[in-house]
Amino acid sequence: MTHNTFTGVFPAMTTPFDDDESIDHETLRAHAQRLEAAGVDGLVPVGTTGESATMTHDEHIDVVETVIDAVDDVPVIAGSGSNNTREALDLSERAANAGADGLLLISPYYNRPEPEGMEHHFRTIADAVDLPQIVYNVPSRTGRNVAVETAVSLAGHENIVGYKAASGDLGRIGEVIERTRGENFEVLSGDDALTLPTVSLGGSGCISVAANVEPEPTVALVGSALAGDFDRARQLQYELGDLFRTLFVETNPIPINEAMEMRGIHPATMRSPLSRLRPEHREQLRAVLEDLER
Template sequence: MFEGILPAIITPFHRDSGMSLDIEGLRSNIESLLQRGIHGIVPCGSTGESATLTFEEHEQVISKTVEVVNGRIPVLAGTGSNNTEEAIRLTRAAKDAGADGALVISPYYNKPNRSGLVKHFTKLADIGLPIVLYNVPGRTGQNLLPDLVIELARHPNIVGVKEASGDIVQISRIIEGTRDEEFVVLSGDDAMTLPVLALGGAGVISVTANVDPGRMAQMYEAFRAGDLARARDLHFELSPLMRAMFIDTNPIPVKKAVGLSGMAAGPVRLPLDDLDGQKTEQLRKVLASYD
């Protein structure tokens, strides 16, 4: 179900005093992405500033995404938290809204022990919505090791992992250990999409696809068609843009890039702050090379 290019979409805000949700902008952005060949969509991930959304906003973004998508592609809703009860609430809300699955980050800051991680993810999987684990040690301070992911993959509702460890050996080990399961490994790093596909991964949950979904989709389709040379060419074409998405903390650059591209964006919420002038100019130059 979850394969190909799945943009982790930004959450657009109005430039009012409360930075309220721009629901019409969200709808417009999703429709634009749908017209450009994406294979799934991920609202309320870290790129969607989930950490600064209220429960009500979080649920509204997921509900609106499901409504706009209307079954055309899968919706994988971010519902993770470092508080298990909060994650349960968000996951149940996503299920009730009609999402196709939930992307669940490993609990950050708490640094739970192994048995705590197993119980946390199992409680969420038992809700009945397909769960994709999200491993991003740079944000959580804890790595989901391959043996743990392989164990969790045996649960019928734990269907995949977004792997953002940056460790290709680790990713290979997870793919090797889950080949007999109905389990997908998705890259959590745009620049590693092609290597992960080559190992048997299913695709990428992408930041860059907010800005150039068409070319990202073409790279994936070329690889699936067996045209490795074309896929590799597209990888290198996209590489400067991929790097530009991380000239500052995600989602600061991508949100600026989306806005500069004429789509709905608005500001980032504190404690994130806007991209400075020098980096904005750097980003403009990269975007201009893709016109």
């Protein structure tokens, strides 16, 4: 994979489950093919949105293999992170052996490492696995920001070529972009609502939840922004703004799975401890999706 591989729209794929919470590989395959046909630039299975937290390692790799097998021409970036460096390394090696084109690595959650431990974690995997890797900062889930200094330092590693920014802090995101401009390093928004401002600061696209259900307009928004057509990009941002907000009224991926069911793509079944979207939010989401179809 070459520089600028991580440019554009990369849906953080939902995982379809049967009623017994087993993975529905046939529907997963169709979901991947639908996204590829919509013009996305890559696929990200088994991230947060794909419910990686409740999957075994074997299930992780089965999902990655199904998605790789389903698509013809888009890179597949496997979620393979953990709060245990050995576990993340094992998952990353298995994803590489399965044929993944890149890795998305969440920063260690719960144990809250200091910057030295955080950097050692990412470097251990980058040294051992020769694939392009994206560092994922989402402090609302991990309890710890990846320090800007850490991101800048890691950008110098030849296998660490991207940063998924989901801190909600545009100042921090802008500083990472600014200080890594000389590196082979792409900053992707991990928050649909902040994709446009992130691209305007020099980011290269998004790892998107909304693109599961509205791939074409998300691709158009990012494509317009990357091409410098900010009037068109802003118009699309305004059209999609209600969706971006409504998909986070409860913990992701609860709302997006409900949206997928409403659109007939796959059932909203999720693994415990995630629960179904509350009725009042369900009506709100239905109205937003109906508006987008007009």
